Amino acid sequence: MYDKLLTVSDAAKMLGISASTLRRLEENGEVKTYGLKVVYTPGGQRRYLADEIQRIYSQTGFASQIGFGSKAAILIRDVTYAFMDSGSTLAINTSFNKIALRQLLEMAKQRQLPTVFTRTVYQEDHPFSRMWGKKFSSITVLTDGAYLNRIDAALEDISFDRMQSTCYISDFHGHDLANWLKQRDVDTVILGGVTASGSLRATAIEAFQEGFHVVVPRELVGDRSQSVLDFTLLDLNARYADVLGIDEVFGWLADQPVLAEPV
Numbered sequence: 329m330y331d332k333l334l335t336v337s338d339a340a341k342m343l344g345i346s347a348s349t350l351r352r353l354e355e356n357g358e359v360k361t362y363g364l365k366v367v368y369t370p371g372g373q374r375r376y377l378a379d380e381i382q383r384i385y386s387q388t389g390f391a392s393q394i395g396f397g398s399k400a401a402i403l404i405r406d407v408t409y410a411f412m413d414s415g416s417t418l419a420i421n422t423s424f425n426k427i428a429l430r431q432l433l434e435m436a437k438q439r440q441l442p443t444v445f446t447r448t449v450y451q452e453d454h455p456f457s458r459m460w461g462k463k464f465s466s467i468t469v470l471t472d473g474a475y476l477n478r479i480d481a482a483l484e485d486i487s488f489d490r491m492q493s494t495c496y497i498s499d500f501h502g503h504d505l506a507n508w509l510k511q512r513d514v515d516t517v518i519l520g521g522v523t524a525s526g527s528l529r530a531t532a533i534e535a536f537q538e539g540f541h542v543v544v545p546r547e548l549v550g551d552r553s554q555s556v557l558d559f560t561l562l563d564l565n566a567r568y569a570d571v572l573g574i575d576e577v578f579g580w581l582a583d584q585p586v587l588a589e590p591v
Contacts, residue, residue, distance in 0.1 A: 333367060333375035338559055393570050396580050397515035397541045401442040402433060403499055405521035405528060407483055408447055410469065410476035411550070417466050418476075420522050420550035422557050426482040428574045429520055429548050433486050435578065440587045442489045442512050444505070447477055448527065449493040457495035498530040506538040516541040518577060519569070520548035524560040532569045542569035545577045 340347040353359045357366045359376075367375045407429070410418045436443050450470045451457040461468045470477050472493065478484075496502050509517070517540045519528055528549055532542050544564055551557040565571035 333369070333377060334559065336374055336376075339364075339376040341563075394541050395570065396543065399441065399512075399514050400436070400516040400518050400543070400581075400584075401444060401509050401512070401514040402436045402518050402520070403444045403446070403531065403535075404429070404433075404483075404488075405446050405499060405519070405531060406448055406523070407445075407480045407521050408477050409480060410474075411522045412480045412482075413476070416476060418469070419552075421552050422550045422554050423547075424522070424550040425547040425574065426480070428545075430482060430486070432518070432520065432545070432548065432574070432577065432581070433483070435581045437487075438586050439581065439584045441584070442509065442514060443486070444490045444492070444499070445479065445483075445486075445488040446492050446494055446499045446527075447479070449477065449495055451495045454495050460495070460497075497527050498534045499527070500531065500534040500538065506535075506540075509540070514540070516543060518543045518545065520545060522550045524549040524551045524564075525556050529560055529564060532564055536568045543577060544569045544571045545574040546571055547574045 336350055337347045340350040350359065354366060358364065359366070364376050367377060369375055407426075410416050411420055412424070412426075413419055433443055448467060448470050449472050450461055450468050451472075452461075490505075490508065492499070492503060492505070494502060500506055517535045519532055519535070519542065521528060528544070532544065535542050542564075544561065546561055549557070549561070551560065561571045
């Protein structure tokens with residue numbers, strides 16, 4: 329049971345309130361406003377059931393589906409050795425389906441849908457990059473040209489329509505990516521890569537604010553913890569994106585016209 333528990337801060341974040349507010353609402357082991365019951369671990373720590381958070385989202389106006397638009401682009405973030413090599417300090421610790429990711433990109437190429445790869449690059453001379461490096465020191469290894477920042481072998485032969493490096497958290501910030509996509513009549517972005525709780529989440533929110541339909545295939549995103557990944561996907565699906573199984577995404581792509589020879 330304990331693998332489905334949320335901390336006070338995690339539960340509060342997902343409900344869009346402060347942790348102190350959530351604690352104040354608790355009375356006699358319940359948070360009646362949200363229909364939550366408090367669970368205590370053997371060590372006496374206060375927790376909330378993730379399943380109950382899911383129920384709250386489904387019953388209070390969250391998690392409606394927007395669906396696909398008319399034309400999609402594929403945006404992939406940080407599928408590099410730094411995040412895919414288990415020996416790296418930045419490596420994800422959840423399943424990540426590289427075979428399905430390749431298939432997604434190949435299907436997009438056959439339909440002449442734009443594909444974009446963005447990698448995080450640490451820039452010592454950039455004020456924001458330095459500040460992020462102070463907060464998250466592990467990213468300082470992601471210098472331009474570093475071995476760890478090479479695209480993963482599973483994707484190295486894929487020809488992306490746009491390759492970009494960024495010191496920012498979102499793919500969009502500091503780039504003309506939104507305009508570049510709109511000039512190609514894209515109204516939907518399909519996001520894959522890592523990490524779900526970091527750059528993918530930031531990119532999803534900014535894409536949504538730019539007016540794009542946002543789709544996140546759950547098999548094509550990863551993070552350093554399964555619980556963090558689960559909570560992030562739940563929250564994204566509740567607020568900003570449609571989190572779907574990869575087969576549903578493949579099904580939509582299969583219905584789009586094939587305009588090029590198989591890659």
